[in-house]
Amino acid sequence: xxxxxxxxxSALNALLSDKNVTRAAERLKVTQPTMSGMLQxxxxxxxxxxxxxxxxxxxxxxxxxxxxxxxxxxLRSVELLILTEPVFDPRTSTREFTLMSSxxxxxxxxxxxxxxxxxxxxxxxxILKPIHNPIERIFAGEVDLCIAPDDRSLTAAHSGAExxxxxxxxxxxxxxxxxxxxxxxxxxxxxxVFSFPHVGVQPCGTDTTIEATWIRRLxxxxxxxAIVAEFPLVAPMVSHSKLVxxxxxxxxxxxxxxxxxxxxxxxxxxPTADEALMWHSRHMQDPAHIWLRGVVQDIAxxxxxxxxxxxxxxxxxxxxxxxxxATLHPIS
Numbered sequence: 001x002x003x004x005x006x007x008x009x010s011a012l013n014a015l016l017s018d019k020n021v022t023r024a025a026e027r028l029k030v031t032q033p034t035m036s037g038m039l040q041x042x043x044x045x046x047x048x049x050x051x052x053x054x055x056x057x058x059x060x061x062x063x064x065x066x067x068x069x070x071x072x073x074x075l076r077s078v079e080l081l082i083l084t085e086p087v088f089d090p091r092t093s094t095r096e097f098t099l100m101s102s103x104x105x106x107x108x109x110x111x112x113x114x115x116x117x118x119x120x121x122x123x124x125x126x127i128l129k130p131i132h133n134p135i136e137r138i139f140a141g142e143v144d145l146c147i148a149p150d151d152r153s154l155t156a157a158h159s160g161a162e163x164x165x166x167x168x169x170x171x172x173x174x175x176x177x178x179x180x181x182x183x184x185x186x187x188x189x190x191x192x193v194f195s196f197p198h199v200g201v202q203p204c205g206t207d208t209t210i211e212a213t214w215i216r217r218l219x220x221x222x223x224x225x226a227i228v229a230e231f232p233l234v235a236p237m238v239s240h241s242k243l244v245x246x247x248x249x250x251x252x253x254x255x256x257x258x259x260x261x262x263x264x265x266x267x268x269x270x271p272t273a274d275e276a277l278m279w280h281s282r283h284m285q286d287p288a289h290i291w292l293r294g295v296v297q298d299i300a301x302x303x304x305x306x307x308x309x310x311x312x313x314x315x316x317x318x319x320x321x322x323x324x325x326a327t328l329h330p331i332s
Contacts, residue, residue, distance in 0.1 A: 004045060009078075011038040013071045015051060019058050076141040076282065088287035090121035095288045098127045100134055101147040102203070103230040104251050105275060109147070109170070112299050131203060138164060138280050144289065145296065150276035163281045169300045171272040172248040174211070175263040177238050177255075184244065186264040190218065193267060199237045199245045200224030211246040211270070218268055235259050248273045 014024035015035075025035035043050055050064040060068070088095075101110060106128060117124055129143070137143040150168055176193065178184050184193060200212060215222045226237055234245035235255035247255070252263045277296055283289040 005041070008038055008042055008045070009071065009075060011035065012042055012050075012067070013075055015039060015042070016060065016064060016068045016071060019051060019060060021058075072140065079141070088291055090117075090124060090291060092123065093121060093288065094123040094125070096125040096127065097144045097288075097292055098129060098142065099145050099147070100129045100131055100137060100143045102131050102149075102275075103232050104248060105147045106130070107232060108250055108254065109275075109300070109303065112303060113296055116295060116299060134278070135164060138278060141280075141282075144279065144283065145292065146278045147275055147296075148278060150274035164278055165281060165284075166276045166278045167297070169275050169277045169297065170304050171274045172250050173272055174246050174266065174270040175249045175252050176266045177234055177245040177247050177252050177261055177263050178243075179239050179241065180260045180262050182238075182242065182244075182262075184264070188264075188267060190267045193244060194219055194222070196242050196244050197225035198222070199226040199228060199234055199243045201229070201231055201234060201246070202227050203229060214270055215268075235261050246270070 010028060011024065014027045015021070015038075018024045018027065021035050021039060022032055025032045028035070030038075039051065046063070046067075048063040049061050050067075051058045052061055053059075099110065099113075110128060114126055114128075117126060131146075131148060134143065134146045134148050138146055147169060150166065176184070182196075184196065212222060212224070226243060228234060228237060231247050231251050232255070234247050235252070236259065237243055238245045239259045239261050246266070247263075249263070252261070255261060256263065277293065277300075279289070279293065
């Protein structure tokens with residue numbers, strides 16, 4: 001530590017990420033000669049070239065590649081150290097949080113969170129983003145909280161998965177969705193349902209539709225005629241056709257208010273649509289993060305009618321660093 005100039009850490013991260021001296025200089029708002037000088041100092045410091053020329057491009061040395069994630073994690077830890085305060089008061093804070101969720105949650109659940117934060121923490125800023133590589137974004141420190149399907153396979157391929165914590169937030173039932181004038185109804189059997197073409201939901205970054213895994217146990221030949229990326233798009237697809245869709249019941253109910261559709265329970269077993277709240281362990285003792293998690297969890301509990309909401313108390317008083325970690329369910 002005595003030999004290393006910590007001011008070079010941001011330069012090292014920029015060089016490893018961009019693999020280009022000019023772009024790294026632009027990112028740090030310094031001149032190209034200054035960045036070149038930093039690269040020379042870093043090479044001396046690590047006794048490695050870090051970046052070597054391959055034709056017209058620069059590429060990382062094996063040692064340089066091994067530094068990418070540790071350097072990012074070090075910078076994230078430093079940033080969190082700077083942002084974290086021993087006491088977090090939502091009434092006066094100007095903290096910014098990034099939340100990632102599906103359109104399903106963004107349409108039905110997050111408006112309740114945003115309204116609550118807006119009323120009780122007027123200076124707190126929430127940035128809402130759609131689901132896209134959620135685990136990578138959580139690891140990268142680009143997302144504070146993610147509401148995603150409670151699926152352990154999401155983290156199965158990631159090293160360090162034990163650092164991602166997950167807590168079931170709420171569940172919903174799947175229902176069949178058809179046009180109002182469709183011949184199918186609650187009395188239709190499984191053969192009748194599958195005599196009509198289906199519309200499936202395949203989120204970005206996945207290789208199958210959500211309902212396909214379960215339906216193919218009963219109908220191995222199942223293949224939807226149309227595929228959309230999000231549940232909100234199912235209702236428009238079925239409203240003027242003979243297509244059959246599958247949607248979470250709460251979203252289907254909301255869609256039925258605006259479109260000519262109706263719903264019924266499928267004549268076969270389907271799991272519940274479980275949504276989990278996920279975050280990185282680096283945020284465990286951050287008072288601001290503890291507060292936001294509490295807001296989301298309590299609003300979910302009140303939304304489901306499971307318990308009286310404790311949010312009003314939690315958001316009108318300062319939150320101190322928790323002495324004991326919360327009871328969590330690490331994903332392994």
